[in-house]
Amino acid sequence: MDVVLLFVMIIGLMLLGVPIAVSLGFASTIFLLVLSDTSLASIAQSFYQAMAGHYTLLAIPFFILASSFMSTGGVARRIIRFSIALVGHFHGGLAIAGVFACMMFAALSGSSPATVVAIGSIVIAGMRQVGYTKDFAAGVIANAGTLGILIPPSIVMVVYASATDVSVGRMFLAGVIPGLLAGTMLMVTIYVIARIRNMPQDPWRGWGEVWESGRDAMWGLFLIVIILGGIYGGIFTPTEAAAVAAVYAFLIANFVYCDMGPLKVAEGERKRTLLHKPIALITAFFHKDTKDTLFEAGKLTITLMFIIANALILKHVLTDEQIPQQVAGAMLEAGFGPILFLVIVNVILLIGGQFMEPSGLIVIVAPLVFPIALELGIDPIHLGIIMVVNMEIGMITPPVGLNLFVTSGVAGMSIMRVVKASLPFLAVLFVFLILVTYVPFISTWLPTLLMGPELVVK
Amino acid sequence: ACDEGEMVIKFSHVTNTDRHPKGIAANLLMERVNAEMDGTACMEVYPNSTLYNDDQVLEAMLNGDVQMAAPSLSKFEQFTKVFRIFDLPFMFKNIEAVDAFQASDAGQEMMQSMARRGLLGLGYWHNGMKQLSANKPLNEPGDAAGLKFRVQPSEVLKAQFEALDASPQPMAFSEVYGALQTGVVDGQENTWSNIYGQKFFEVQDGTTETNHGVLDYLVVTSTDWWDGLDEGVREQLNTIVTEVTNERNAAVAEVDAEARQAVVDAGGEIRELDDAQRQAWVDAMMPVWEQFTDDVGQENIDAAQGINANF
Amino acid sequence: MAGKDAPRSGWGGFVDEFEESVIAVILGLMTIITFINVVLRYGFNTGLIWGLEATSLLFAWLVLFGISYCVKKTAHLGVDAVVNVLPAGPRRLLGLIAGAICIAYAFLLTKGAWDYWSNFANLPQTTGRWFPTGLEEMGRTSYRGWYEVIDIPFPEWLRWIQPIMNDGQDYEKLPRFIPYVILPVGAALLLFRFIQATLRIWRGEANGLIVSHEAEDAIDDVAHLNKGD
Ligand code: NA
Ligand code: NA
Numbered sequence: 001m002d003v004v005l006l007f008v009m010i011i012g013l014m015l016l017g018v019p020i021a022v023s024l025g026f027a028s029t030i031f032l033l034v035l036s037d038t039s040l041a042s043i044a045q046s047f048y049q050a051m052a053g054h055y056t057l058l059a060i061p062f063f064i065l066a067s068s069f070m071s072t073g074g075v076a077r078r079i080i081r082f083s084i085a086l087v088g089h090f091h092g093g094l095a096i097a098g099v100f101a102c103m104m105f106a107a108l109s110g111s112s113p114a115t116v117v118a119i120g121s122i123v124i125a126g127m128r129q130v131g132y133t134k135d136f137a138a139g140v141i142a143n144a145g146t147l148g149i150l151i152p153p154s155i156v157m158v159v160y161a162s163a164t165d166v167s168v169g170r171m172f173l174a175g176v177i178p179g180l181l182a183g184t185m186l187m188v189t190i191y192v193i194a195r196i197r198n199m200p201q202d203p204w205r206g207w208g209e210v211w212e213s214g215r216d217a218m219w220g221l222f223l224i225v226i227i228l229g230g231i232y233g234g235i236f237t238p239t240e241a242a243a244v245a246a247v248y249a250f251l252i253a254n255f256v257y258c259d260m261g262p263l264k265v266a267e268g269e270r271k272r273t274l275l276h277k278p279i280a281l282i283t284a285f286f287h288k289d290t291k292d293t294l295f296e297a298g299k300l301t302i303t304l305m306f307i308i309a310n311a312l313i314l315k316h317v318l319t320d321e322q323i324p325q326q327v328a329g330a331m332l333e334a335g336f337g338p339i340l341f342l343v344i345v346n347v348i349l350l351i352g353g354q355f356m357e358p359s360g361l362i363v364i365v366a367p368l369v370f371p372i373a374l375e376l377g378i379d380p381i382h383l384g385i386i387m388v389v390n391m392e393i394g395m396i397t398p399p400v401g402l403n404l405f406v407t408s409g410v411a412g413m414s415i416m417r418v419v420k421a422s423l424p425f426l427a428v429l430f431v432f433l434i435l436v437t438y439v440p441f442i443s444t445w446l447p448t449l450l451m452g453p454e455l456v457v458k
Numbered sequence: 459a460c461d462e463g464e465m466v467i468k469f470s471h472v473t474n475t476d477r478h479p480k481g482i483a484a485n486l487l488m489e490r491v492n493a494e495m496d497g498t499a500c501m502e503v504y505p506n507s508t509l510y511n512d513d514q515v516l517e518a519m520l521n522g523d524v525q526m527a528a529p530s531l532s533k534f535e536q537f538t539k540v541f542r543i544f545d546l547p548f549m550f551k552n553i554e555a556v557d558a559f560q561a562s563d564a565g566q567e568m569m570q571s572m573a574r575r576g577l578l579g580l581g582y583w584h585n586g587m588k589q590l591s592a593n594k595p596l597n598e599p600g601d602a603a604g605l606k607f608r609v610q611p612s613e614v615l616k617a618q619f620e621a622l623d624a625s626p627q628p629m630a631f632s633e634v635y636g637a638l639q640t641g642v643v644d645g646q647e648n649t650w651s652n653i654y655g656q657k658f659f660e661v662q663d664g665t666t667e668t669n670h671g672v673l674d675y676l677v678v679t680s681t682d683w684w685d686g687l688d689e690g691v692r693e694q695l696n697t698i699v700t701e702v703t704n705e706r707n708a709a710v711a712e713v714d715a716e717a718r719q720a721v722v723d724a725g726g727e728i729r730e731l732d733d734a735q736r737q738a739w740v741d742a743m744m745p746v747w748e749q750f751t752d753d754v755g756q757e758n759i760d761a762a763q764g765i766n767a768n769f
Numbered sequence: 770m771a772g773k774d775a776p777r778s779g780w781g782g783f784v785d786e787f788e789e790s791v792i793a794v795i796l797g798l799m800t801i802i803t804f805i806n807v808v809l810r811y812g813f814n815t816g817l818i819w820g821l822e823a824t825s826l827l828f829a830w831l832v833l834f835g836i837s838y839c840v841k842k843t844a845h846l847g848v849d850a851v852v853n854v855l856p857a858g859p860r861r862l863l864g865l866i867a868g869a870i871c872i873a874y875a876f877l878l879t880k881g882a883w884d885y886w887s888n889f890a891n892l893p894q895t896t897g898r899w900f901p902t903g904l905e906e907m908g909r910t911s912y913r914g915w916y917e918v919i920d921i922p923f924p925e926w927l928r929w930i931q932p933i934m935n936d937g938q939d940y941e942k943l944p945r946f947i948p949y950v951i952l953p954v955g956a957a958l959l960l961f962r963f964i965q966a967t968l969r970i971w972r973g974e975a976n977g978l979i980v981s982h983e984a985e986d987a988i989d990d991v992a993h994l995n996k997g998d
Binding site for chain 1: 789790792793794795796797799800801803804806807811821824825826828829831832833835836838839842844845846847848849850851852863864866867870871873874877878880881882884885886894898899948949952956977978979981982983984985987988989991992994995996
Binding site: 513517520521536574575576604606611613616625626627628629642680681682 | 810814815816818821822884885888908909910913915916917919920941942
C-alpha cells in the first residue's frame with residue numbers, strides 16, 4: 001500500500017512540473033525517512049555511488065560524446081546520401097531511405113531523439129520537396145527514430161545491463177537482429193503504401209553513386225564496427241568501447257570529415273587536410289568546437305544521470321522495503337505464467353513510458369520484474385530487448401512520447417497531428433513488439449552464436 | 459518481515475543466497491537469529507549487492523545504516539594493513555592452516571584490530587584456496603609472464619602478479635566473465651566455488667591447482683552498534699554467529715571439493731602441480747613477502763608459518 | 770547553443786564560462802584516461818591501475834558539479850503536459866510549489882551530503898533526522914580522515930595535509946574526503962540554484978523549472994527547415 005502511495009506521489013510531483021529527477025529523489029527520501037531508519041547520509045552516499053560505484057554506467061557519457069561528435073550535420077547528410085543511392089529508386093524511395101538512414105544513424109547514436117533531429121530535419125524537408133505530404137514524412141521519421149535505442153549502441157541497454165548485471169556486449173548483440181527486423185518491417189510497409197498510393201520514386205543513380213556515397217559515409221559507420229568488433233574481439237570492455245568510440249568520432253569529425261575544428265572551412269572553399277596544417281593535430285584538442293561538443297555531451301550526461309541517480313535512490317527504497325520479493329511472491333502465487341507476465345511487463349512499461357525518461361524507468365522497473373522473469377525461465381537478454389522495444393513504443397504513444405515531441409518540433413507540426421501521422425507505423429511496431437515478446441530467438445540467437453549461451457548467475 | 463518492536467539487523471552482502479558459501483552462511487545466520495531471538499531481534503539479508511557493494515557497505519556500517527556484512531579480507535586493508543597477510547602468496551598451506559591461524563591468538567587479535575576505527579570482527583567465513591587460470595596452460599611461473607590477470611583491488615595481489623612479470627588489471631567482478639571470454643584479460647585467480655559458480659572455467663584454457671592464496675570473509679559489525687546492545691542480546695548474537703561460523707566452515711571443504719568436481723564434470727581442464735613445479739611458483743612469488751613485512755608484522759608471519767608446520 | 774538565454778558578459782558570463790569549461794574538461798579527462806588505458810593494456814601489456822577508479826570519481830564530479838548548472842539553464846527534464854495547458858496564473862502557482870519542493874529536496878540532500886562527508890574530513894555530522902538540530906559530539910570513530918580510496922596514489926605535493934588530517938601518518942592512497950568533497954559542494958550549489966530559479970518564477974522572469982525533452986536546443990536549430998505545410 002505504501003508503495004502505491006509512493007508511486008502516486010512521484011507521478012503527482014512530475015505533473016506539477018517538478019523535474020523528473022527531483023520527483024523521484026524527493027518522494028523516495030521522504031519515504032526512507034518516514035518508513036525506515038536509513039539516514040540522509042546514506043541517501044547522499046547512494047547518489048555519489050550512482051556514478052562512482054556503477055562502472056557500467058560510465059559507458060553513458062562516452063556514447064553520448066561519440067554521438068555528439070558524429071551528430072554534426074555532415075555525418076547525417078552523408079548517411080542520407082548513401083541511403084538514397086541504395087534505395088531511393090523504389091516506390092516511396094525517399095521515405096524508405098529515411099528509415100534506412102535512421103537505422104544507420106542509430107548505429108552511431110545511443111538515443112532516439114538525437115536520431116530524429118539529425119535525420120528527420122533533413123529527410124522531412126527533402127521528402128516534401130519531391131511531393132510527399134508533411135504528415136507522411138513526419139510519421140515515418142517519428143517511428144524510425146525510435147530505432148536509436150534498439151540498434152546498438154544504446155543508452156537504455158547500458159542502463160538495463162547495469163541494473164540487472166547482464167553483459168552490455170550481449171545486450172548490444174541482441175539488439176542487432178530486432179533492429180534490422182523492425183527497420184525492414186517499416187520499409188516494407190512504406191513500400192506497400194507507396195505502391196497503393198503511387199508515391200514518387202527517384203531515378204537509379206548507378207553503382208558509382210552507391211560506391212562514392214558509401215565510401216564517404218563509411219568513415220562514420222565504421223564506428224559500429226569498432227564498438228562491436230572491439231568488444232567481441234577482446235580489445236576492450238563495453239565501457240572502454242564507448243570511450244574508444246568517442247576518440248574515434250573526434251578524430252573523424254576533425255581530421256577526415258573536417259566538419260568541426262581547425263580544419264573546417266566555409267562551404268565552397270577548398271578542403272584542407274592535415275598535410276596543409278599539421279599543427280591541427282595539437283590545436284584540435286583545444287579548439288572551441290571540441291570544448292563545445294564536450295560541454296554539450298557533458299550537459300546531456302548530467303541531466304540523464306541526475307534522473308538515474310535519483311531512480312537508484314528509489315530503487316534503494318524498494319530494496320529496503322523488500323518490495324521486489326513481495327511483488328515476485330504475489331505474482332508467482334497468483335500463478336502467472338510467462339505469457340501473462342510478459343503482457344503485464346508490456347503494460348507497465350507502456351504506462352510508465354508516459355511519464356518517465358526511458359533510462360530512469362528501466363532502473364526502477366528492471367529490479368522489480370527481473371527476479372520474476374528468472375523464476376519463470378525467461379532469458380534475461382530477451383527480457384532486456386522486450387523492455388527496450390516497449391520504451392521505443394512508449395516514445396511514440398500519446399499523450400506523452402519523447403519522439404512525438406521531438407518530431408513535432410522538427411517538423412513544425414502539432415503533437416496531435418504527429419500522433420495521427422505515426423499511427424499506421426505504430427501499428428507495425430506493435431506487431432513487432434508481439435513478435436519480439438513471443439519469439440525469443442530473434443533476440444538471443446546472435447549473442448548465443450557469438451558469445452555462447454547466456455549464463456545466469458544469481 | 460520483522461515484527462513491531464523487534465530490533466532490525468541488516469546484513470548486506472554481494473553474492474547469491476543458495477550456492478555461494480557466503481550467501482549460504484548468511485541465510486543460515488538469518489534463520490537462526492529469527493528463530494531463536496524472535497521478539498527481540500530480526501535479521502534481514504540483502505544479497506546480490508542490492509543494498510550496498512563491499513566497499514560502500516563498510517562506510518554505511520560506520521554511519522549506522524547497516525549492521526552486519528562479510529566483505530572479503532582484502533577489503534579491510536584500508537582499516538589496518540595487518541590484513542594483507544591473508545593476500546600474501548603461499549602464506550598458508552591449505553584451508554585448515556588458515557582456519558588454525560584465524561583461531562590462534564594472532565588471528566583473534568586481528569578481529570579486534572579495527573576497533574579503534576569502528577569495526578569489530580565477529581568471525582571468519584571461509585570460501586577456499588585460490589587457483590590460477592588463464593587462456594593458455596600455466597605449468598611454470600614463466601607461463602604467466604606477459605599475461606593480463608584480473609585482480610581484486612589489493613596492493614599485495616598486484617605485487618604478486620608483477621612478481622610473475624604479468625600485468626594486474628583491475629576490473630568490476632561483473633565484467634570478468636565477458637573479459638575472459640573475449641580476451642580483454644587473459645586470466646584470473648579465484649576459489650573453486652567462484653570458478654565454478656561464475657563459469658570462468660568455460661572461457662579459460664584450464665585451471666592450475668596452485669592453492670597459492672586464500673579467499674575468506676570477515677563477518678563485521680560496527681563497534682558503536684555492538685557496544686550499544688544489551689549484554690544478553692550481544693552474547694546470544696555472538697554465540698549464534700560463532701556456531702554458524704563453525705558449522706559452515708566445517709562444511710566448506712566439501713563445498714570446495716564439490717565445486718572442483720563440478721568443474722571436472724563440466725569438462726574443465728584442471729592442472730595439478732608436482733612438488734618441483736609447485737616450488738617454482740613459490741620461489742617466483744615469495745619475494746612479495748618482503749615488500750609487506752612491515753605492514754603485516756614479522757611476528758604474524760612467524761605465527762602463520764609455525765601453524766603451517768602442523769599441516 | 771549553450772547560454773543563449775543569459776548574458777555572456779560580466780560576472781555572470783564568467784561563471785557560465787567557468788562552469789562549462791569544468792564540465793568539458795572533466796568529460797575530456799574521463800575519455801582520455803580510459804582511452805590511454807586501453808592503449809596501454811592492448812598495446813603494451815600494462816596500464817594505469819588507478820585509471821578505473823579515477824574515471825569513476827571524475828564521473829561523480831561531472832554530475833555533482835553539473836546538476837546546479839543545469840538548474841540555472843533550465844535543462845533538467847520534466848513532464849510539462851499538464852503545466853502547459855494551464856493559464857498563466859495557476860501555472861505560476863504550480864511553478865512556485867514545484868520550486869519549493871526542489872528547494873526542500875536540495876536542502877535534505879545537502880544535509881545528507883554534509884553528514885556523509887564530514888566525518889571523512891574529521892568534522893562533525895549534524896544531528897537531527899530531517900533538519901540539522903546541532904552538531905554531533907565527536908566520538909572516537911567519528912574521525913575518519915585516515916580512510917583512503919582504493920587505487921589512486923596519494924600525490925606527493927599534498928603531503929603537508931598529513932599532520933592535519935591523519936595524525937602525521939603517511940597516506941598511501943588519496944584520502945576519501947578529497948573526492949567526496951564534491952558532494953556537499955555540489956548539493957549546496959544545487960540548493961542555491963533552486964532558490965534562484967524559484968525566485969525567477971516568483972518575479973515572473975521564468976515559467977518553470979523543466980524542459981520537456983533533451984533535444985530542445987537542437988530542435989530550435991533545425992526548426993526553420995520545415996516551416997509551413
Ligand atoms: Na543506437
Ligand atoms: Na508515451
